[in-house]
Amino acid sequence: MYEGPVQDLIDELGRLPGIGPKSAQRIAFHLLAAEPADVTRLQEVLQKVKEGVVFCDVCGNVSEETTCRICRDARRDPTLVCVVEEPKDVLAVERTREFKGRYHVLGGALDPLSGIGPDQLRVRELLARIGKDEIAEVIIATDPNTEGEATATYLVRMLRDFPGLTVTRLASGLPMGGDLEFADELTLGRALSGRRAL
Amino acid sequence: MYEGPVQDLIDELGRLPGIGPKSAQRIAFHLLAAEPADVTRLQEVLQKVKEGVVFCDVCGNVSEETTCRICRDARRDPTLVCVVEEPKDVLAVERTREFKGRYHVLGGALDPLSGIGPDQLRVRELLARIGKDEIAEVIIATDPNTEGEATATYLVRMLRDFPGLTVTRLASGLPMGGDLEFADELTLGRALSGRRAL
Structure with missing residues (x-):
């Protein structure tokens, strides 16, 4: 459509998730008109991410050092581990300011149709961690969708034999x-079956 | 929020037009998980665009060579020039397959509040082109919005003194x-005042 490098840029941008052809075109022309320094900064962060992103050797979250800030923090309760799918879920739980334990990032959820089984997730690392550290409770915080629920069911089966683990x-x-009226049946059903005495 | 380079990447992506914090995060984690070769390709096109994008010295469209494909094409009518705001508008007109003339890309529209006057657009180049080449008709195809209409009015005033130019x-x-029912008043008003005899 366009000539040369502009079209190449539009094509590459269009491969990113959530960016359609129109957005790719808009971003490309923005970059064309941008200061060279802005483009350089983008190139540099891409370079750093390609070279330098480390995953925490304890929890698997993205990290700057071998062990991440949360796992290094002595004030966080080491007996409580919250298992999530992705690094962004760690952030979501952190935003609540309700959780003072540590995390375990699986790196996804079970999805056999996409070839994601337990070996593609950090399940073995979780079991090793529970066997080694003094962990009293594992909170399974996978997404409330089909894959997340399947992952939760699988983890419960793997974890129930650890003595003294909740x-x-x-x-x-x-x-x-x-609004009650707008809740879907599944959510309302779960809310009913999970009702609490006041 | 995240540690180190990941957050830097999210910040840089979030500066692009139409990319909010959620999309920036999604794209960053996509790039983290992507093959290094994919990230390298993106870096390379950014580099090429930064170094190498040339604008056609005749029409101002993005180009691979000094003069763009359309301006070099001898089959295109050199007496007919379509004036557009941006390179993407050239593409839009080309898609109609109705236009066999050439283009002139202004590089925007008049917008005094943003400091864009005639000197910031390629108006002088257009006047020089009309004075030099054998141009019989200039079609003003700026956007049908406030800035585009203002630009069209301005151009008409500049061009009406050229002898023999339509x-x-x-x-x-x-x-x-x-659907007539859903047309806004302005569009319907224009459609009425521009009605044609059948």
Whole structure:
């Protein structure tokens, strides 16, 4: 469509998730008009990410050092581990300011159709960690969708034989600020079956 | 929020137009998991665009050589020039396959509030081109919005003194496939005042 490097840039941008042809074109022309220093900064962070992103050897979260900030933090409860799918889920839980334990990032959820089994996730590392450290409770915080639920079921089966270990799952129910009328059946059903005495 | 280079990448991506914090995060984690070769390709096209994008010395469109493919094409009518705001507008007109003339890319539209006056656009180049080449008709195809209309009005005033030059503007009216009921007042008003005898 366009000539030479501009079209190459549009093509490469269009390969990124959530960027369609129109957005790719818009970003490309933005970069064309941008200061060279801005483009250089983008190239540099790409370079750093390609070279330098380290994953924490304890929890698997993205990290600057071999062990991440949370796993190094002595004030965090080492007996409580929250198992999530992705680094962005760590961030979501951190934002609640409710959790003072540590994390374990699986790197995804079970999805046999896409070839993601337990060996593609950091399940073995989780079992090793529970066998080695003094962990009292594992909170399974995978996503409340098909893959996340399957992963949770699988983990419960793997973890129930550890003596003295409590395994919990995040509560399902109505989202705060929501409207009963607009809740889907599945969520409302979960909210009903999970009702609590006041 | 995240540690080190990952957050830097999210910040840089979030500066691009149309990419919010959520998309930036999604793209960053996609790039983290991508093959190094994919990231390298993206870096390379950025480099090429930074170094190598040439604008056609005749029409101002993005180009691989000093003069772009369309301006070099002897089959295109050199007496007919379509004036557009941006390179993407050239593409839009080309897609119609209705236009066999050449283009002139202004590089934007008049927008005094953003400091864009005639000197920031390629207006002088257009006047020079009309004075030098055998141009019979200039079609003004700026966007049908405030800035585009202002630019069209300005150009008409600049061009009306060239002897023997016809200046035309793209027709305004109802979009094809549209529905009269849902047309806004301005569009319907234009369609009425621009009605044609059958």
